[in-house]
Amino acid sequence: MLTIDRVSKHFGGVYANRDVSMEVPDGELRGVIGPNGAGKSTLFNLVAGHLRPDSGSVSLDGRPLDRMPPHVRARHGVAIVFQGARLFPGMTVLENVMVGAHARTHGGLVAAVVRPPSQRRQERETRELAERCLARVGLEAAAQQPAAALPLGQQRRLQVARALAGQPRVLLLDEPASGLRAGERTDLTDLVRELNADGMTILLVEHDVGMVTSLAHRITVLDLGEVIADGTPAEVTTDPRVITAYLGAGGQHAAQHTGAQHVAHR
């Protein structure tokens, strides 16, 4: 169970998050939506540890994460796919994914030079794990390419593969479908559903509200840093406050996506 308890974070005069609370039980796929600047990425960064909240607390299974730096949270099973592409451009695609397993593996400088059998075995297992993760996102053919050479859509998928290599308990996906073509989008939707079916707790931020309503068990809606709605996709998409928020900030396009038509889809 991931518990976000009244976290607030402000930048100058702007409240990016204000008293945001959420409880995500194990195995749930939670959608997080809201207009641009609503505070979705801020919330994810607070959970992953890249930002410190002004107040409030985040805990996993009752264990507070607040004092843990991001790399320790990774060891406790929190993984994040960032909104922008944040790759390791000087490394191959496969190596990028292998870094994703860092939290679950061991060995420093001495092990690197001496290479005892245990280290060799771990390297082999890490490589195989990374290959499996690449296959899951359909990038196995690009394994030996430099990561910087990938087109945008594949960079997004590479980030997902890297997060998977950590075999996380809680996966935070911040607009994973942005920059993907229609076919890639469907594949990603299937992958997210599959991962969740395997038991992974997933928090999904997406501007494509249709994608979120078709995937999520529950949806939390943020606007101007505050939770304005929380419920099943059907409840949320017909909530008048949600429709107003989207009309106010997102305009015509977002309003279409929030309408009841997507509920009818399901």
Next chain:
Amino acid sequence: MTRRPSTLLVVVAAVAACIAPLVLSDQTFFVHTVLAAVVVSGLSMLMGYAGQASLGQGAFVAVGALTVALGTTRWGLPPLVVLLLAPLVAGMFATVVGRPLLRLQGHYLAFGTLALLLMVQTAMSSIDALGGAYGVSGIPAFGVGGWTVTDQRPYAYLALACLAVVLWSSARIVDSRFGRAMRALSGSETAAESAGVPVGWTKVGVFALSAAFAGLAGAVTAFFTPYVSADSFPPLESFTYVIMAVVGGLGTIWGGVVGAVVVSVLLQALNTVSSQPGLPPTAAPIIQYAAYGTVLIIALLFLPRGIVPSVGSLRLRRPQGSPA
């Protein structure tokens, strides 16, 4: 990037390096160049992967040299033992000072490491136990068991052996769990952190590694010279390491070697020119300083990524060239 130069090139360079000491009558330039390559290999990793410039690698060369000087003359330790101890002591020293130093960013870190060098120099010249005003002399010749070095030539091979060990371990480190974490840092610290990489400690690790290489070079210098004092490690030499690293190409295994050789040969050539009869005695230092600046500017203008990566991408651009 970790492109490998062609095996042929490496073999030719290695053979040439092994023959050179047989041909040369004075080994000083050769030994210094090879040891500079040892120092610069570590610095290149630190700058290229951890993104941290150090203007004070001489501090760790000094720690390595002092370990040998004090270990042999004061504590009577065997030469081989102090040679192996020197990189460990330098690496440990870097681990201790690295935590606070590496909190500094960019230029501040560069100045912080320079300050460290000046502090080490001051300590060496003012504390008698570290040599004091007169330095430490009487360092015995290197030797193993009953065999003792009697002339200069074995030091050339000792330096080469150290360089070989350094390059071999660098190659293994780059392709390892630690190495991937270290290389990830130069791409995105945030992403590396969320993958579980302890950013602070990884940087300290690379710093300590670069210090260990520097300490090893310092140890051989101490046996070779055989005298160690605060003046043996002028800041200008530490600046030269940075220039060599940049010229050779940061974050490559061979960049350090290429940079050290190219810059050393160039400086030596200028030295020969400036000491020609007929030139005023002030010519030598002026030309030398001007040369440092010129070399660096030319390198940054025409080979901003350094020699090794630039040559590497030339090879990549060849039509049939498979990605090396």
